[in-house]
Amino acid sequence: SQKIEQNSEALNIQEGKTATLTCNYTNYSPAYLQWYRQDPGRGPVFLLLIRENEKEKRKERLKVTFDTTLKQSLFHITASQPADSATYLCALTTGFQKLVFGTGTRLLVSP
Amino acid sequence: EPEVTQTPSHQVTQMGQEVILRCVPISNHLYFYWYRQILGQKVEFLVSFYNNEISEKSEIFDDQFSVERPDGSNFTLKIRSTKLEDSAMYFCASRLAGATQETQYFGPGTRLLVL
Numbered sequence: 275s276q277k278i279e280q281n282s283e284a285l286n287i288q289e290g291k292t293a294t295l296t297c298n299y300t301n302y303s304p305a306y307l308q309w310y311r312q313d314p315g316r317g318p319v320f321l322l323l324i325r326e327n328e329k330e331k332r333k334e335r336l337k338v339t340f341d342t343t344l345k346q347s348l349f350h351i352t353a354s355q356p357a358d359s360a361t362y363l364c365a366l367t368t369g370f371q372k373l374v375f376g377t378g379t380r381l382l383v384s385p
Numbered sequence: 386e387p388e389v390t391q392t393p394s395h396q397v398t399q400m401g402q403e404v405i406l407r408c409v410p411i412s413n414h415l416y417f418y419w420y421r422q423i424l425g426q427k428v429e430f431l432v433s434f435y436n437n438e439i440s441e442k443s444e445i446f447d448d449q450f451s452v453e454r455p456d457g458s459n460f461t462l463k464i465r466s467t468k469l470e471d472s473a474m475y476f477c478a479s480r481l482a483g484a485t486q487e488t489q490y491f492g493p494g495t496r497l498l499v500l
Contacts, residue, residue, distance in 0.1 A: 317491035
């Protein structure tokens with residue numbers, strides 16, 4: 275069966291450290307993968323998109339990698355800040371561009 | 386910066402009643418979507434809409450659901466006879482057309498509570 279798995283447990287890190295979140299998928303062949311941020315009671319906010327022929331993408335303090343052999347994407351936030359505390363969602367796109375989301379990983383950055 | 390807007394932000398309704406959730410997508414976007422998120426669960430795709438017709442729908446999107454683009458700016462989701470299990474956050478999203486314009490932009494959501 276098709277699955278998208280993200281760490282269900284919250285990730286607690288200290289301010290200034292690098293947060294690394296994992297997204298693993300099975301039985302998908304996505305053309306691209308997206309990462310979104312979601313705050314409680316709010317809609318997902320787009321962060322980064324990476325295509326299947328790209329290994330890495332960066333935007334300011336954010337970095338995403340995409341390994342289609344391992345079927346895994348890693349999402350990094352460097353120099354993390356308390357304001358980065360949120361739930362981060364991994365989403366794959368299948369045939370007709372619908373997004374299939376993982377359950378999300380909650381990140382807590384402590385001062 | 387343009388954004389997707391949704392109204393109302395909250396809706397409380399009685400089981401069996403009809404509700405209409407409204408969305409104003411970003412103005413030059415051509416693909417429109419509805420997703421829902423039951424409390425504590427993941428965001429789930431409901432339906433996609435392009436060129437005035439449904440392009441894909443999920444198993445959740447049964448005959449009780451319908452979508453419409455009644456004019457050039459609004460995109461609506463109607464639930465004809467709400468059930469308790471329809472209680473969720475409903476998100477509208479939109480994106481540009483084009484092979485490299487894959488990013489979907491989400492609205493803030495409508496929290497629907499069915500009593």
